[in-house]
Amino acid sequence: MLKGRVAVVTGSNSGIGLGIARELARAGASVVLNSFTDDEADHKLAADLGQEFGVEARYIQADMSAPDQCRALIEKAGGCDILVNNAGIQHVAPIPEFPVDKWNAIIAINLSSAFHCTAAALPGMSDKGWGRVINIASAHGLTASPYKSAYVAAKHGVVGLTKVTALEQAGKGVTCNAICPGYVLTPIVEKQIPDQMKTHDMSREDVIKNVMLARQPSGEFATVEQVGGTTVFLCSDAAAQITGTTISVDGGWTAL
Numbered sequence: 086m087l088k089g090r091v092a093v094v095t096g097s098n099s100g101i102g103l104g105i106a107r108e109l110a111r112a113g114a115s116v117v118l119n120s121f122t123d124d125e126a127d128h129k130l131a132a133d134l135g136q137e138f139g140v141e142a143r144y145i146q147a148d149m150s151a152p153d154q155c156r157a158l159i160e161k162a163g164g165c166d167i168l169v170n171n172a173g174i175q176h177v178a179p180i181p182e183f184p185v186d187k188w189n190a191i192i193a194i195n196l197s198s199a200f201h202c203t204a205a206a207l208p209g210m211s212d213k214g215w216g217r218v219i220n221i222a223s224a225h226g227l228t229a230s231p232y233k234s235a236y237v238a239a240k241h242g243v244v245g246l247t248k249v250t251a252l253e254q255a256g257k258g259v260t261c262n263a264i265c266p267g268y269v270l271t272p273i274v275e276k277q278i279p280d281q282m283k284t285h286d287m288s289r290e291d292v293i294k295n296v297m298l299a300r301q302p303s304g305e306f307a308t309v310e311q312v313g314g315t316t317v318f319l320c321s322d323a324a325a326q327i328t329g330t331t332i333s334v335d336g337g338w339t340a341l
């Protein structure tokens with residue numbers, strides 16, 4: 086279905102980004118994996134993925150906290166039909182104690198990188214008359230939780246950027262949408278568990294059941310394959326008129 090399309094997925098050497106890259110490759114797209122590291126393992130990940138699905142797959146190092154590196158990623162990809170702005174980090178603290186460097190990093194990586202990559206990718210998409218920009222926001226792009234000020238602000242910003250991108254590209258064959266996952270058990274979530282155990286004085290199992298999944302009515306984590314499958318759907322012809330909106334993959338979180 087996506088043969089001949091080049092997909093760039095930011096922050097894709099683990100978690101949801103890697104899951105999305107795998108589903109795009111399964112659908113036949115050439116994929117560019119990315120993160121800020123430049124290890125042998127990163128390049129091997131891309132080579133293995135390419136071999137598994139019989140597609141071209143490359144790893145390009147670029148730090149999504151640096152605007153020039155965001156733009157260089159798109160340039161080095163040498164074409165980008167599908168852009169998935171996925172890179173993201175988290176930090177949890179009350180506002181008065183929230184470290185300024187963490188605030189700046191979260192806004193840069195979770196929000197500004199989507200702006201810079203999109204700005205670099207749109208001209209090529211418009212020229213071709215086909216393109217897909219898919220922003221990985223969050224249930225926290227639509228709702229809030231205490232102690233996640235930077236993350237919630239950045240993800241709400243991503244939803245706003247999604248709408249503006251869609252309006253500017255309307256009628257040009259280029260769509261832009263945001264996927265809003267609820268909890269998906271990936272390293273970013275795994276890292277929050279010890280903090281939450283401390284904050285709530287709870288066991289790991291109780292944090293998962295009573296804190297994290299308390300807001301997810303299904304009582305189950307969403308999976309990276311489900312977020313990847315939603316991404317592939319947004320690239321399909323069936324989704325050509327879906328633009329400027331959000332799709333929740335959250336087990337009912339935002340219905341509450």
Ligand code: NAD
Nearest residue numbers: 096097098099100101120121148149173223268269271273
């Ligand atoms: P993760 O920690 O597994 O993955 C984050 C990815 O971003 C990694 O590949 C990491 O290397 C990359 N990254 C971090 N800093 C970067 C930088 N400076 N430059 C380039 N890459 C960088 O986390 P995840 O859960 O897979 O999260 C992926 C996205 O999904 C994030 O935007 C996150 O906010 C969002 N999300 C996650 C969940 C969840 O429950 N896991 C829920 C909603 C939204």
